[in-house]
Amino acid sequence: MNIRSFPIFFVVLIVLGLALLFFGHAWVLEHQGLEPFGHQLVKSYLLNLVMASMVFFSIYSFRNKYRDLLGFFFLGGSLLKFVLFFIFLYPGYHQDGVLDRIEFLAFFVPYLFSLIIETYFLVKLLNTVE
Template sequence: MPKNNVIVRFLVLLVCSLGLAFFIHITLLENVGHPKYNNKIVLSYLINAILATVIFVSLYIYRNKLQNYIGFLFMAGSFLKFIFFFIVFYPSYKLDGDMSRLEFAAFFIPYAICLVLETVFTAKMLQKLD
């Protein structure tokens, strides 16, 4: 089996999961009467997908060379996501002085999906290193 197979599986599952979640998310927003593309929802899904891809692919590439530091690198990746949140999303979310549930969900739903997928794939990768 080619080594890139793990990366391809991660990317396919990531795109499918985020695509389905995005479709459900905007459908629910529309059905409840809220604007579908408000609160930087498209940007949130895109940034989370890009960061998850960069983080996992980086961990995969350096898995043998930096085997003892994968956990720290994984946490650094999560920290990077929070930096993006506070630079890109937080200022506009707090513009009115309050972060609504819709604003929180617009960022947290794709963040949580990406985090779960990264965690599962990184754990499987670490198991194979032993």
């Protein structure tokens, strides 16, 4: 895989993967008798998509200039995701005083998928010599 094609592969993989995961997640919720698009599911998937893309493109942009710091960009992006979770999603989840398993999974499933994709591409970038 050519390094110039990384952004295209990343966008295709993250968008298609999160879309399939989103519809699968909603389907599972619906078949458990729960509201399929409740628990801020759409907001969670969009937040993870946007943040994963921002982290990837910042890492990709600085891959030559700050090659030794790419891991810190990655960690900083993960920290930023959790900060945004606590700003945008947690207040809605914590209204009743309890963070249910369903609410936790509404954030953690797309977060974990995004993290795996970001990690894969970071490793590929670090192992590619330009």
